[in-house]
Amino acid sequence: MFKIIISTEAREFVLSQARAGGYARPGLMIHRQGPIGEMTRLPSGETSWSIERPHAWRARVGDFTTIGEAANDVILVDGLPVWLALIPKAGELGVSVTLREQFLHVENIE
Numbered sequence: 001m002f003k004i005i006i007s008t009e010a011r012e013f014v015l016s017q018a019r020a021g022g023y024a025r026p027g028l029m030i031h032r033q034g035p036i037g038e039m040t041r042l043p044s045g046e047t048s049w050s051i052e053r054p055h056a057w058r059a060r061v062g063d064f065t066t067i068g069e070a071a072n073d074v075i076l077v078d079g080l081p082v083w084l085a086l087i088p089k090a091g092e093l094g095v096s097v098t099l100r101e102q103f104l105h106v107e108n109i110e
Contacts, residue, residue, distance in 0.1 A: 003094030057106035
């Protein structure tokens with residue numbers, strides 16, 4: 001089973017961000033960073049693409065009002081609704097969410 005651990009500091013940060021945003025039903029979304037593409041135009045007029053696939057985790061605080069109360073992919077972690085917006089890969093144990101320099105940091109549990 002995919003496990004989610006949220007540090008006390010990260011949980012308090014999520015709740016403070018939710019209060020600041022005035023969210024009716026605050027929650028935390030955890031997802032993978034998708035590919036990042038950069039396109040430049042060469043002097044010849046051709047395009048040059050640079051694509052990075054960081055495979056990094058991201059966490060965002062948001063309002064879950066539009067997500068149904070019975071949504072199967074929203075789970076409670078220490079009383080905080082968490083939407084795991086991904087399909088775990090084989091062998092992944094879970095993630096831990098901490099607060100570093102006022103940003104949520106997500107990393108694999110090993």
